[in-house]
Amino acid sequence: MKNFNITKTEILSDNWYVLKKITYEYQEKNGTVQTQSREAYDRGNGATILLYNKDSQTVILTRQFRIPTYVNGNDDGMMIEACAGLLDQDNPEDCIRRETEEETGYKIRDVKKVFEAYMSPGSVTEILYFFVAEYSKEMKVSDGGGLEEEAENIEVLEYQFSDALKMIKTGEIKDAKTIMLLQYLKIEGILD
Structure with a gap:
């Protein structure tokens, strides 16, 4: 496994641009794997x-x-x-x-x-x-x-x-x- 792996992506809103909730596993330096969720707003570049x-x-x-x-x-x-x-x-x-x-x-x-x-x-x-x-x-x-x-x-x-x-x-x-x-x-x- 690379140091992270996306396990789930949910679209929370696509009214103006796209707001996603992304759940991922993140491997720390000591090898411990944590599950985290973050929101990402995609409005383009x-x-x-x-x-x-x-x-x-x-x-x-x-x-x-x-x-x-x-x-x-x-x-x-x-x-x-x-x-x-x-x-x-x-x-x-x-x-x-x-x-x-x-x-x-x-x-x-x-x-x-x-x-x-x-x-x-x-x-x-x-x-x-x-x-x-x-x-x-x-x-x-x-x-x-x-x-x-x-x-x-x-x-x-x-x-x-x-x-x-x-x-x-x-x-x-x-x-x-x-x-x-x-x-x-x-x-x-x-x-x-």
Whole structure:
């Protein structure tokens, strides 16, 4: 036996995405086998991007309502975030190009994948692919805001990079993927 063996999988919900209860046997280092159960939420994989402009020292972010943050005490449920979306059947680069245009209105040329990460591996299956790309005013092809049929109601925001970094400290930006991308730009000196 490998160190674990799935013995049972139950679907608890498939209303929006899929929530499964997985029972498995896990062999400890001393050889003892334990039976454990955990829930895993499968929403598919995603991609996120931070657009930046070297000349103006700005970044493009979005703001939208997120019900989980509201029920967890975020006053109005509004979150400032980097553009992101689910892969659906696309590869990560095609996905992020599509999402960037839908959400921000920018048709970007060159994207750079910088890393990938599990955001909540204790309960969510999603792996997120992180990208950065340079933008300019000439790349703006629409107002953005997301697709009407998805009722995203996304507000497109442009911030000075230095202000966006300060917003992490003040708590105005609490989204992990956004914090990671802003810190990536800072660590790599991309806007220095």
